Amino acid sequence: MTSHPSPDHHSLTRGPASPVLLEATSQVPPAAGGDVLKSGGARPRVPRIPDRIRRGGLPYLLLLPALVLELLIHIVPMAIGIVMSFRGLTQFFIRNWGQAPWTGLHNFKVAVDFNAPIGKALLHSFYVTCGFTVLAVGLSWLIGTGVAILLQENFRGRGLLRTVFLIPYALPAYAAIITWAFMFQRDNGLVNHVLHDQLGITAKPSFWLIGDNSFYALVIVAIWKSWPFAFLMVMAALQNIPRELYEAASIDGAGMWQQIRKITLPSLRSVNQVLVLVLFLWTFNDFNTPYVLFGRSAPEAADLVSIHIYQSSFDTWNFGSGSAMSVLLLLFLLLVTAVYLIFTSRGRKSTDV
Amino acid sequence: MSSTSTAPRSPAAPRPATVHRSPTAPPRSFLWTRRVVLTLVSLFTLVPVYVMISSSLKPLGDVSGKFSWIPTSFTIRPYIDIWSTIPLARYFLNSLIVAGTASVCSVVVAIFAAYAVSRYRFRGKRVFTVTVLSTQMFPGILFLLPLFLIFVNIGNSTGVNLYGSRGGLILTYLTFSLPFSIWMLIGYFDSIPKDLDEAAMVDGCGPLGALFRIVVPAAIPGIVAVTLYAFMTAWGEVLFASVMTNDTTRTLAVGLQGYSTQNDVYWNQIMAASLVVSVPVVAGFLLLQRYLVAGLTAGAVK
Numbered sequence: 001m002t003s004h005p006s007p008d009h010h011s012l013t014r015g016p017a018s019p020v021l022l023e024a025t026s027q028v029p030p031a032a033g034g035d036v037l038k039s040g041g042a043r044p045r046v047p048r049i050p051d052r053i054r055r056g057g058l059p060y061l062l063l064l065p066a067l068v069l070e071l072l073i074h075i076v077p078m079a080i081g082i083v084m085s086f087r088g089l090t091q092f093f094i095r096n097w098g099q100a101p102w103t104g105l106h107n108f109k110v111a112v113d114f115n116a117p118i119g120k121a122l123l124h125s126f127y128v129t130c131g132f133t134v135l136a137v138g139l140s141w142l143i144g145t146g147v148a149i150l151l152q153e154n155f156r157g158r159g160l161l162r163t164v165f166l167i168p169y170a171l172p173a174y175a176a177i178i179t180w181a182f183m184f185q186r187d188n189g190l191v192n193h194v195l196h197d198q199l200g201i202t203a204k205p206s207f208w209l210i211g212d213n214s215f216y217a218l219v220i221v222a223i224w225k226s227w228p229f230a231f232l233m234v235m236a237a238l239q240n241i242p243r244e245l246y247e248a249a250s251i252d253g254a255g256m257w258q259q260i261r262k263i264t265l266p267s268l269r270s271v272n273q274v275l276v277l278v279l280f281l282w283t284f285n286d287f288n289t290p291y292v293l294f295g296r297s298a299p300e301a302a303d304l305v306s307i308h309i310y311q312s313s314f315d316t317w318n319f320g321s322g323s324a325m326s327v328l329l330l331l332f333l334l335l336v337t338a339v340y341l342i343f344t345s346r347g348r349k350s351t352d353v
Numbered sequence: 354m355s356s357t358s359t360a361p362r363s364p365a366a367p368r369p370a371t372v373h374r375s376p377t378a379p380p381r382s383f384l385w386t387r388r389v390v391l392t393l394v395s396l397f398t399l400v401p402v403y404v405m406i407s408s409s410l411k412p413l414g415d416v417s418g419k420f421s422w423i424p425t426s427f428t429i430r431p432y433i434d435i436w437s438t439i440p441l442a443r444y445f446l447n448s449l450i451v452a453g454t455a456s457v458c459s460v461v462v463a464i465f466a467a468y469a470v471s472r473y474r475f476r477g478k479r480v481f482t483v484t485v486l487s488t489q490m491f492p493g494i495l496f497l498l499p500l501f502l503i504f505v506n507i508g509n510s511t512g513v514n515l516y517g518s519r520g521g522l523i524l525t526y527l528t529f530s531l532p533f534s535i536w537m538l539i540g541y542f543d544s545i546p547k548d549l550d551e552a553a554m555v556d557g558c559g560p561l562g563a564l565f566r567i568v569v570p571a572a573i574p575g576i577v578a579v580t581l582y583a584f585m586t587a588w589g590e591v592l593f594a595s596v597m598t599n600d601t602t603r604t605l606a607v608g609l610q611g612y613s614t615q616n617d618v619y620w621n622q623i624m625a626a627s628l629v630v631s632v633p634v635v636a637g638f639l640l641l642q643r644y645l646v647a648g649l650t651a652g653a654v655k
Contacts, residue, residue: 074532288589
């Protein structure tokens with residue numbers, strides 16, 4: 001990653017610098033809404049009207065509705081959730097939770113006591129979620145990146161395929177997942193029909209939505225849902241790779257595969273940093289997929305943390321315990337994100353994005 | 354490299370474009386990889402869609418028996434029956450009201466917030482944007498429990514019934530659609546040259562005039578795309594809908610479970626209903642695909 005050339009460079013060149021030059025030296029995609037109205041910060045300087053800095057309270061006035069809503073829907077509920085996690089908020093206190101006894105760290109102790117049933121189940125569900133996330137994110141990223149690279153060059157049918165690949169992204173989640181649930185049915189589903197009746201791979205029709213197989217069903221559906229997003233992001237990043245790089249490489253005699261390895265993949269580094277993080281957060285918090293596939297209680301092999309907390313909160317009405325688990329989940333996500341950001345930004349020079 | 358311009362040299366300084374070379378001709382291995390991979394991925398993508406369409410045209414006996422690729426008998430009855438097996442029209446209306454209101458509200462609020470962030474410098478700007486961005490990574494369950502409690506207790510103490518009402522559900526939907534809309538719109542507004550609205554202000558527009566006469570019209574495609582995206586997210590939301598609705602306010606996401614009864618699971622009707630509820634969002638998506646994709650990717654590569 002190189003940083004943007006500073007605009008001063010271009011005071012030498014007359015008129016607007018050629019965008020090509022700019023783009024070639026920076027692998028940072030232009031952070032603009034799609035159409036590149038600003039060519040990388042190289043607009044010729046015009047005498048500017050002084051910046052509108054702190055003109056009284058106007059910006060705050062503009063922000064007010066958003067601030068009020070943010071308070072109502074995010075800040076206050078989160079504060080309440082944290083307070084709840086320190087209270088014995090069982091079904092007796094749902095209707096007036098101010099009365100719930102203060103229990104200190106008790107809920108947290110129970111949640112992380114891995115020898116007792118509650119902690120044990122939570123730990124198991126945490127492991128399942130980690131395995132699920134690694135598999136689903138890894139494969140979604142791989143398919144998305146691969147397909148985007150294969151669609152980089154123009155060929156007949158490219159536009160159609162691009163639209164087709166966005167279908168999983170456009171379909172409402174539950175409509176798609178319920179179709180997968182139908183395909184995974186033991187007696188009348190497509191999956192067993194293909195595997196058992198048509199190909200004879202499995203000796204007898206297997207269960208996919210209960211027992212150990214449910215984990216694989218979950219992973220497959222999650223990949224089906226999230227790889228198009230990876231594809232979209234990578235495709236956008238590919239459009240920012242200057243053609244000249246490829247032309248220069250081909251003049252130097254590099255073949256297609258070599259160009260992909262030497263030019264395409266390195267250029268994707270910055271988009272991948274964001275992409276993997278976003279995919280990780282989505283997948284780790286995924287609730288729709290297990291809920292629609294399995295209903296309120298997922299089989300043990302597919303017991304993701306989100307549905308685990310949901311079920312243990314609403315089946316036993318122990319909101320204190322559920323809140324404590326949610327807080328632990330949040331702490332874990334914050335920790336992973338922080339570590340991830342530190343790790344990925346270490347290899348970077350400063351960018352002025 | 355023999356570039357003679359005064360421009361800073363870069364490893365990839367373009368050569369004078371005298372020779373128009375065709376880019377590298379892809380080798381056989383690449384072409385075959387492309388064919389095989391794209392065929393497999395297309396199959397993976399389209400098989401569920403095919404199952405949805407073909408099963409929605411089969412009689413109940415056929416979807417209850419062994420799966421068949423080609424429907425043996427062909428019927429459009431499921432499309433007629435879906436409306437009477439469960440109150441689908443009501444769920445449809447509920448989804449429409451909830452998703453529509455939530456997306457429009459969050460975009461309207463987001464327009465002002467994004468304008469402030471995009472055009473002004475003020476104290477606390479960073480804190481605000483970081484907060485907005487970070488709430489997107491929090492699991493929904495974190496907000497669900499407290500919001501549920503708040504609604505139940507407000508109902509108890511004041512008699513205002515938020516729990517189970519459409520208004521309550523709309524409020525919970527803002528938890529994800531508002532930060533998303535603010536974030537996306539900041540990206541769109543940043544791409545509109547500041548000189549445009551500054552010139553308008555010089556010509557005597559107030560800041561709000563500049564917003565509504567210049568910035569909003571220029572960002573219309575973006576605004577429509579963000580609204581649609583917020584709508585799509587709300588339309589397919591399951592977590593809040595499964596807790597915060599009752600029989601009369603149930604949305605499609607939860608309502609479709611009604612086709613699995615004690616005696617029978619009407620798979621053909623489930624598939625037909627899934628198709629019917631997908632049509633509005635898929636059509637909108639395909640229409641606005643260009644703007645949506647641009648906005649989404651811009652927000653993320655930032």
